[in-house]
Amino acid sequence: MDDWRNGGFGLYVHWPFCQAKCPYCDFNSHVVSQIDQSVWVTAYQTELRRMGELVPDRLLNSIFFGGGTPSLMHPDTVAAVIDTAREIWPFANDIEISLEANPGSVEAGRFAGYRDAGVNRISMGIQALNDEDLRRLGRIHSVEEARKAFDVARNCFDRVSFDLIYARQGQTLDAWKAELSEALSMAIDHLSLYQLTIEDGTAFGDRYARGKLRHLPTDDNAADMYLATQEICESYGLPSYEISNHARPGAESRHNLIYWRYGDYLGIGPGAHGRLSLNGQRMATEAPKAPGAWLEAVRQGNGTLPFERLSQEDQVVEHMMMGLRLHEGLDLERHGKLASPPISDAKIHALRDLGMIEIINNRLCATSQGRAVLNAVLRELLTD
Secondary structure (H helix, E strand, C coil): CCHHHHCCEEEEEEECEECCCCCCCCCCCEECCCCCHHHHHHHHHHHHHHHHHHCCCCCEEEEEEEECCHHHCCHHHHHHHHHHHHHHCCEEEEEEEEEEECHHHCCHHHHHHHHHHCCCEEEEEEECCCHHHHHHCCCCCCHHHHHHHHHHHHHHCCEEEEEEEECCCCCCHHHHHHHHHHHHHHCCCEEEEEECCCCCCCHHHHHHHCCCCCCCCCHHHHHHHHHHHHHHHHHCCCCEEECCEEECCCCCCHHHHHHHCCCEEEEECCCCEEEEEECCEEEEEECCCCHHHHHHHHHCCCCCCCCEECCHHHHHHHHHHHHCCECCCEEHHHHHHHCCCCCCHHHHHHHHHCCCEEEECCEEEECHHHHHCHHHHHHHHHCC
16 A cells, blocks of 8 residues: 555646647646636645645655646745645655746746745746747747746756657658757756657647648658657767656656656646545546636535546556656566566567567666557557
8 A cells, every 4th residue: 555655755736827729739728818826826725735634644755837837827826835735744855846837938037936935946848949840839939038048947946857849840850860969958957858749639630630730750750750869868968767758867857757656646736637545545536627617626625526446457557657668667576566467478578579678677678679669568568
């Protein structure tokens, strides 16, 4: 029942508002003209205290403000959430408190306010380093604005990460290599590099279904970009520690490691998901998606939908899907306590012979070749 301690305990806070909706985004985000932040402060505090009664006396390892665009939050709102969390749980000495920011919403004074509130890490959504592609991606900032925002963040915080999207429309392998090298010349200690995926229910998804989203790289070209990304980042001293994330040793995102190491985390805010171990059972939690519906649910005394008990099979699947994303791989001893029967030796041997996986210090790890086709590796390991 204490398996979650292998991953730690974190808090995710969802801010659901953006200045504009990006056409590739399938996150729970909403564009509104006015926000009464005092209402949101009260709701977050109320829900934190309610959930704190379910899981008291835990050491909090991380807080992550995601969205949406959390850099639209007033620093006092962020401070109130952090202070309330501190009242409920003891903080780890090295607690990581991250906030996502978009370059168009960055102001020096606001960032100083976040720092003073307790935020110690910024994750910035730059997404591309040329203006034409930024426009295609629906971003409201320019490259110049992104660089200025990045400089503001660097002046306020020791830890600043930023995101880029590759395999974009019309992008060549050589163009991506040049852009990635430029990004690495800016990077401090962490980069998140995501392949563009076309999700149902997004503007890009609708265009793709109508045949209007042209000049996307082929699967082979996208795979070449992925492999080049791994090689180039490693040569710059930022190897991958997870499929899409690169960091100097010791600078990994501690909050995201809680997810990938299958720890427990609270999800607070509209549409937020969580995983909680309660009374020997592992629960999946989810909140109503619509901001108004969530606020009303909190007023009624419960900001989450009914908890879902995860079966042993569910936990086995989640643990493997998360663990194999990491370069460090999956702890086979820990996994064996969840899985019955354990992973088939025949499957392990077959995938090892293909060069897709390896076992190092009793950890099952995907090789660089295996991580490039991880979904196929997982299907093979998880199917009867």
